[in-house]
Amino acid sequence: MKKPSASELIALGGLDKLRSLAIIGLSKNAGKTTSLNHLIRAWTEEEKERPLALTSVGRDGESEDIVSGICKPRVYLPKGHLLATSVASLRKCDALLDIRELSGIRSAVGEIVIGRTLSDGFVELAGPSLASELKLCETLLRAEEPDCLFIVDGALSRRSPAGGGVTEAVVLAVSYGQSASAATLLERAKHAVKLLTLPAVEAVDGETISSAISEDDNLRALTLEEDSVQPRVLTAESLLGEAGRIRDFYRVSDRLLFLRGAVTEVLIAEILKLANTEQLQLVVEDGSRLFIGRNSMKRLETSGIELKVLHPLSLRIVTFNPRMEDGSPVENPGMEDELRHALNVPVYDLGPALN
Numbered sequence: 001m002k003k004p005s006a007s008e009l010i011a012l013g014g015l016d017k018l019r020s021l022a023i024i025g026l027s028k029n030a031g032k033t034t035s036l037n038h039l040i041r042a043w044t045e046e047e048k049e050r051p052l053a054l055t056s057v058g059r060d061g062e063s064e065d066i067v068s069g070i071c072k073p074r075v076y077l078p079k080g081h082l083l084a085t086s087v088a089s090l091r092k093c094d095a096l097l098d099i100r101e102l103s104g105i106r107s108a109v110g111e112i113v114i115g116r117t118l119s120d121g122f123v124e125l126a127g128p129s130l131a132s133e134l135k136l137c138e139t140l141l142r143a144e145e146p147d148c149l150f151i152v153d154g155a156l157s158r159r160s161p162a163g164g165g166v167t168e169a170v171v172l173a174v175s176y177g178q179s180a181s182a183a184t185l186l187e188r189a190k191h192a193v194k195l196l197t198l199p200a201v202e203a204v205d206g207e208t209i210s211s212a213i214s215e216d217d218n219l220r221a222l223t224l225e226e227d228s229v230q231p232r233v234l235t236a237e238s239l240l241g242e243a244g245r246i247r248d249f250y251r252v253s254d255r256l257l258f259l260r261g262a263v264t265e266v267l268i269a270e271i272l273k274l275a276n277t278e279q280l281q282l283v284v285e286d287g288s289r290l291f292i293g294r295n296s297m298k299r300l301e302t303s304g305i306e307l308k309v310l311h312p313l314s315l316r317i318v319t320f321n322p323r324m325e326d327g328s329p330v331e332n333p334g335m336e337d338e339l340r341h342a343l344n345v346p347v348y349d350l351g352p353a354l355n
Helices: 006-013 032-045 131-144 160-165 182-196 203-215 243-249 265-271 294-303 335-343
Strands: 020-025 052-056 058-060 075-077 082-086 097-107 110-117 121-123 125-127 149-153 169-177 219-225 232-235 254-259 281-284 306-309 314-324
Touching: 006 032, 006 314, 020 032, 032 052, 032 075, 032 149, 032 169, 032 314, 052 075, 052 131, 082 097, 082 125, 082 131, 097 131, 110 131, 125 131, 131 149, 169 182, 182 294, 182 314, 182 335, 203 219, 203 281, 219 243, 232 243, 243 265, 265 294, 314 335
Parallel strands: 020 149, 020 169, 052 082, 052 149, 169 314, 254 281, 281 306
Antiparallel strands: 052 125, 058 125, 075 121, 082 110, 097 110, 219 232, 219 254
16 A cells, blocks of 8 residues: 555644644554654645644653663654653753743653754653643643644553543554454454544533533542433542442442543443443543453443543544564555454554654
8 A cells, every 4th residue: 555645644634624633552662653753754744834742641752662672763853843841851852952831740750841943853752641731731832832733642552642632633553562463453453443433422411521520630430310410429539449439439320420530441340240231321531541452342332331432532544563562574465454444544554764
């Protein structure tokens, strides 16, 4: 399959009309940074006037994977664009940077700062880990350039950068992961796309949920009963370790259960034990917050539980890296077409890293 030109890549992603985009990896070394570099180059070749504004969940753009030691592509950012990265990462940027703002956000590698490139060069992105902090970064970046295209690059296998309505669209990067099996890749990719394209909850319920969140940032669960517009809420620092409390919080008269945060297999196992769930709507922030396998999805469907999201995501492109997690190439020339047919989404192998 012919690789898209710069103009075709921008058109496929609808980037001209977007304000924000997340690049999500299906597995470690799936090609997120390579995909980002191709998008940056396409934007540059088309001489787009809007500046890009980049950040990352965790660290991206380093020359070597800090876990595996595998050489990685670096992020190349031309002059005039923006980034939010850590103080420690500034030493690893060879682009000349103008530091515009201190964010006040603390990370494991120092405070996150807002900068603008004064020259072309490589940058290392090390951004915040929380959705609220990503939102603050976007606010500070837009204070510099209101019309910027805000792009969040993921780290390792995390799918959280799109969570909580942080971005309006997604590019999904997929590779073979730990198995060279074409069937395994197809199943994993189909499952990921299904999660990322879940339907939105009804508008009136979405407004109720959003209003409740705005009133209490520690809200982690919310329920609505039949014929009731008054929600019940459960607060906690996170959903981690709260499966028992959520089980006790639920009532058989509830028609909707909203969970805010990462939804794991443990949580789903508890929800599947609940009584009278045949008409229950289980609502999560968006599909990137679901860390569950295909079997759990099937069990939810069989039980009659309808899975919906507060913030629907727009999946624009799937980029395909025909390699395993350790960098080994996999020879299967028809895989790109198989993915395209199975996913019903534009799928492209954009090619090797640009540096």
